[in-house]
Amino acid sequence: MSDDSKSNLKKRIVKICKKLHKKNMLAAADGNISYRISDEEIWITPSGVMKAFMEPEDMACINIKGDILHGIPSSEMAMHLQVYKSSQEARAVIHAHPPYAIAWTISHPNLKELPIGAMSELILACGEVPIVPFALPGTKEMGDNLLPFLPKNKVMILARHGALCWGRDLSEAHRGIERLEHSAQILTLAHSLGGVTLLDEPKLLALKNIRQEIVKKMGDIVL
Numbered sequence: 001m002s003d004d005s006k007s008n009l010k011k012r013i014v015k016i017c018k019k020l021h022k023k024n025m026l027a028a029a030d031g032n033i034s035y036r037i038s039d040e041e042i043w044i045t046p047s048g049v050m051k052a053f054m055e056p057e058d059m060a061c062i063n064i065k066g067d068i069l070h071g072i073p074s075s076e077m078a079m080h081l082q083v084y085k086s087s088q089e090a091r092a093v094i095h096a097h098p099p100y101a102i103a104w105t106i107s108h109p110n111l112k113e114l115p116i117g118a119m120s121e122l123i124l125a126c127g128e129v130p131i132v133p134f135a136l137p138g139t140k141e142m143g144d145n146l147l148p149f150l151p152k153n154k155v156m157i158l159a160r161h162g163a164l165c166w167g168r169d170l171s172e173a174h175r176g177i178e179r180l181e182h183s184a185q186i187l188t189l190a191h192s193l194g195g196v197t198l199l200d201e202p203k204l205l206a207l208k209n210i211r212q213e214i215v216k217k218m219g220d221i222v223l
């Protein structure tokens with residue numbers, strides 16, 4: 001990748017950080033974004049920097065083994081590395097702290113996935129949204145807990161912590177996290193207004209079939 005392309009990539013990552021911060025998904029120094037240029041270079045947002053004020057030159061660089069090549073990478077890099085190890089297709093990973101998605105895991109501790117049968121959006125966009133069990137911050141367990149869900153799931157909620165989305169490019173990962181939080185917000189409103197109801201079985205089946213057709217044509221994409 002040329003120096004120009006690297007510089008543009010860092011600027012795009014900064015732009016996404018600012019957008020996520022505006023949408024209340026990155027308080028203070030929360031969250032991290034990474035992009036794999038090659039096995040030798042994974043660019044990742046730095047540790048302890050407020051994403052609202054981050055500059056392109058703050059980005060750190062690691063390799064697939066987790067060796068630090070430049071800067072001070074996020075302490076949550078184990079999750080990013082696990083995604084890249086699970087799929088050659090993975091180029092971008094976004095981890096943020098979307099409040100509505102997290103609130104579902106706090107209020108419903110036994111929930112294994114978001115109740116996506118309530119509406120069509122998430123079924124069509126990504127098929128399902130599993131909830132990954134809680135792990136202590138900064139531990140290897142954060143990455144290990146993702147294993148049962150990779151590479152199948154590109155959109156995941158991390159119990160009592162946040163969400164993690166990945167994709168073939170930055171915009172796919174960004175779409176995943178926006179779609180997830182928007183849907184979690186709708187479900188929260190429905191819950192507060194009296195309860196979440198689900199579509200009937202024939203409609204759910206029809207939606208799952210449409211999703212399968214999308215995957216056949218476009219691969220396992222997040223819309």
Ligand SMILES: [Zn+2]
Nearest residue numbers: 031076161162
């Ligand atoms: Zn986090």
